[in-house]
Amino acid sequence: MPDLAAIHHIPGTAIRGQIEAVFTAWGVPSETAAVAAEALADADMHGVDSHGIGLVPMYDVRRGEGRLNVSAVPKVVREKAAVALIDADKSLGHPVSVMAMRMACEKAQHTGVALVGVRNSNHFGAAGYYARLAAKRGMIGMAMTHAPGSAIVPTFGRDAVLGTNPIAFSAPAKVNQPFALDMATSTVALNKVRNYYRRGKQIPLGWAMDESGQPTTDPGVGYKARRVAPVGGTRELGSHKGYGLAMMVEILCAVLTGAWAEPGEVDAEGRPVKSSTQTGHFFLAIDPNRMRGGDEFGQDLDRMINMLHAAEPADPRLPVLVAGDPEYATFAERTKTGVPLPQSLLDEVRDVVSRCNAPWMLG
Amino acid sequence: MPDLAAIHHIPGTAIRGQIEAVFTAWGVPSETAAVAAEALADADMHGVDSHGIGLVPMYDVRRGEGRLNVSAVPKVVREKAAVALIDADKSLGHPVSVMAMRMACEKAQHTGVALVGVRNSNHFGAAGYYARLAAKRGMIGMAMTHAPGSAIVPTFGRDAVLGTNPIAFSAPAKVNQPFALDMATSTVALNKVRNYYRRGKQIPLGWAMDESGQPTTDPGVGYKARRVAPVGGTRELGSHKGYGLAMMVEILCAVLTGAWAEPGEVDAEGRPVKSSTQTGHFFLAIDPNRMRGGDEFGQDLDRMINMLHAAEPADPRLPVLVAGDPEYATFAERTKTGVPLPQSLLDEVRDVVSRCNAPWMLG
Numbered sequence: 001m002p003d004l005a006a007i008h009h010i011p012g013t014a015i016r017g018q019i020e021a022v023f024t025a026w027g028v029p030s031e032t033a034a035v036a037a038e039a040l041a042d043a044d045m046h047g048v049d050s051h052g053i054g055l056v057p058m059y060d061v062r063r064g065e066g067r068l069n070v071s072a073v074p075k076v077v078r079e080k081a082a083v084a085l086i087d088a089d090k091s092l093g094h095p096v097s098v099m100a101m102r103m104a105c106e107k108a109q110h111t112g113v114a115l116v117g118v119r120n121s122n123h124f125g126a127a128g129y130y131a132r133l134a135a136k137r138g139m140i141g142m143a144m145t146h147a148p149g150s151a152i153v154p155t156f157g158r159d160a161v162l163g164t165n166p167i168a169f170s171a172p173a174k175v176n177q178p179f180a181l182d183m184a185t186s187t188v189a190l191n192k193v194r195n196y197y198r199r200g201k202q203i204p205l206g207w208a209m210d211e212s213g214q215p216t217t218d219p220g221v222g223y224k225a226r227r228v229a230p231v232g233g234t235r236e237l238g239s240h241k242g243y244g245l246a247m248m249v250e251i252l253c254a255v256l257t258g259a260w261a262e263p264g265e266v267d268a269e270g271r272p273v274k275s276s277t278q279t280g281h282f283f284l285a286i287d288p289n290r291m292r293g294g295d296e297f298g299q300d301l302d303r304m305i306n307m308l309h310a311a312e313p314a315d316p317r318l319p320v321l322v323a324g325d326p327e328y329a330t331f332a333e334r335t336k337t338g339v340p341l342p343q344s345l346l347d348e349v350r351d352v353v354s355r356c357n358a359p360w361m362l363g
Numbered sequence: 364m365p366d367l368a369a370i371h372h373i374p375g376t377a378i379r380g381q382i383e384a385v386f387t388a389w390g391v392p393s394e395t396a397a398v399a400a401e402a403l404a405d406a407d408m409h410g411v412d413s414h415g416i417g418l419v420p421m422y423d424v425r426r427g428e429g430r431l432n433v434s435a436v437p438k439v440v441r442e443k444a445a446v447a448l449i450d451a452d453k454s455l456g457h458p459v460s461v462m463a464m465r466m467a468c469e470k471a472q473h474t475g476v477a478l479v480g481v482r483n484s485n486h487f488g489a490a491g492y493y494a495r496l497a498a499k500r501g502m503i504g505m506a507m508t509h510a511p512g513s514a515i516v517p518t519f520g521r522d523a524v525l526g527t528n529p530i531a532f533s534a535p536a537k538v539n540q541p542f543a544l545d546m547a548t549s550t551v552a553l554n555k556v557r558n559y560y561r562r563g564k565q566i567p568l569g570w571a572m573d574e575s576g577q578p579t580t581d582p583g584v585g586y587k588a589r590r591v592a593p594v595g596g597t598r599e600l601g602s603h604k605g606y607g608l609a610m611m612v613e614i615l616c617a618v619l620t621g622a623w624a625e626p627g628e629v630d631a632e633g634r635p636v637k638s639s640t641q642t643g644h645f646f647l648a649i650d651p652n653r654m655r656g657g658d659e660f661g662q663d664l665d666r667m668i669n670m671l672h673a674a675e676p677a678d679p680r681l682p683v684l685v686a687g688d689p690e691y692a693t694f695a696e697r698t699k700t701g702v703p704l705p706q707s708l709l710d711e712v713r714d715v716v717s718r719c720n721a722p723w724m725l726g
Contacts (some may be wrong), residue, residue: 112443115476154671156682159675161674241594247544247685257654260663304618311517323606
């Protein structure tokens with residue numbers, strides 16, 4: 001029997017090629033498939049393992065359920081000088097999000113700031129990818145998505161009502177890598193609670209709740225209850241702030257785009273309205289050159305980043321980091337070594353690959 | 364001897380009038396003084412006691428130090444269709460912020476989204492006031508300010524490097540009061556640590572650090588060290604998220620506007636560059652009607668707010684709230700009862716009043 005935990009090191013280009021081959025085999029147009037594959041492989045390369053090729057089996061399930069339209073043609077349904085709203089037609093979330101962030105950047109070059117909303121989309125991978133896209137074009141970028149699966153319990157609440165609703169923010173420095181924040185508005189992902197459960201390790205108070213909404217240190221209880229806390233963890237430590245931010249994301253991604261539905265809401269035919277295709281995204285681009293002249297913004301951001309890198313650490317072994325540092329370090333490492341993928345994940349992907357008759361490209 | 368802790372209930376209109384009288388006596392033009400007084404009295408009425416009339420003595424100190432220019436004339440130094448940058452000329456922070464948010468709203472009516480940055484300003488009171496200004500005009504509003512006084516210790520750091528850098532976000536519902544989030548990106552304000560110290564009460568781990576950057580439960584140690592944690596509290600509970608948000612605010616308010624300076628940085632004459640007048644603000648307005656037709660946004664926001672108000676609480680005595688609820692409840696109460704001000708604060712304000720020969724209006 002093969003060792004399911006065995007780790008294989010696969011080059012990022014092979015991962016990208018494999019994802020592209022699967023999407024193309026599903027019927028996604030090749031250009032679109034390439035854009036989506038690039039977004040997912042980028043997450044693997046940066047160490048955001050939960051948002052890379054590991055998502056492909058989930059996307060396959062959604063395709064099977066008719067919630068993912070492989071031949072979708074997203075349309076701009078509304079447009080003003082500095083805003084646009086795109087209906088994604090149930091497409092893969094990544095290509096329409098790249099389209100939306102590019103559009104926001106192009107508009108912002110003229111108007112200084114621009115926002116593009118997307119509705120009727122699917123899971124778009126890691127929010128940070130789209131914020132960094134803007135930074136690569138010299139723009140400040142913000143990307144958010146609401147997550148239809150409920151996980152966050154509001155402060156004082158018993159049940160999970162909001163998704164983990166991430167916020168990503170990126171800004172271009174002149175010398176340093178872009179500042180790149182990508183954070184769920186929950187304390188941790190539900191997957192992290194599961195990992196502790198599997199390893200038989202207690203979780204800190206403030207990560208998860210039991211079915212009555214009470215904080216728990218038992219990872220099995222928290223994972224089965226599917227309830228995590230907003231950033232802040234407990235009321236005493238400020239969980240109302242994380243809850244407020246999760247609501248802000250929900251308002252900007254779902255209410256502003258028309259993608260909002262109550263959990264449990266059903267349509268005329270009794271099907272849940274709040275499904276993956278009800279996913280909405282929010283993309284904002286700001287051109288710093290329209291606020292300050294030439295390179296001043298990037299230079300001052302460099303000074304700020306350098307100041308933090310030079311800041312005295314509490315423990316000399318753990319230097320002060322800036323958002324994006326761990327991901328850039330992982331990217332550099334994986335460029336040399338490839339991406340470590342467990343045998344169990346390769347098996348899952350191979351299953352998807354063989355069912356759609358795509359070529360196997362992962363060795 | 365008078366009881367310094369005695370509480371006097373003063374009507375909001377009297378507070379507003381008193382602040383206006385002081386600012387006018389200082390030489391602030393009467394229209395500008397009225398706008399600033401309104402912003403401060405609004406905080407008192409909503410229970411944000413740290414950001415109301417209690418700030419007037421601090422503003423007086425800054426005026427004495429030449430850091431507050433009472434006859435300032437803020438100027439728009441840069442403008443595009445959807446962005447503008449204002450130099451506040453060391454003015455009071457509130458009137459220039461009202462001007463900036465109004466400008467953002469007017470621009471957003473044409474372009475859909477607009478942002479106005481402010482530099483060379485002073486403390487602007489509570490960020491939430493400006494976000495709610497936008498919501499009153501049917502706009503989604505965001506307001507942020509960087510706070511030049513260092514208080515937040517970055518994750519893994521020993522020293523405080525960032526201000527408490529608040530984020531405010533408001534969105535207009537159709538029936539409910541606007542959603543109104545106003546949060547520092549620190550776990551708590553330094554003042555809250557001081558209050559625990561004065562009451563001889565331990566603080567929770569995750570609020571503050573000692574001088575070596577280690578978390579402490581001793582409020583005296585934390586307050587004297589002037590070090591609070593970013594939202595999240597500890598690395599384990601996600602303080603890197605709060606730290607990342609504090610950086611985002613610093614980038615948008617200070618780096619984007621040209622107000623950024625390193626702590627300790629001095630100018631050609633050896634004076635600290637990072638002073639209150641280096642304060643920068645960020646205001647964003649989004650017109651939801653440019654994204655969705657008519658009243659749809661407000662109606663869906665109502666459904667979302669109603670869903671949360673109806674959410675099952677973990678403890679039946681503590682219902683689930685929505686950002687803004689506690690402040691609106693306090694406003695309703697104080698409209699009837701007046702604002703409770705301690706004798707000690709009244710004494711401080713009376714001292715300011717008598718030194719500038721303003722009339723005394725607080726009974």
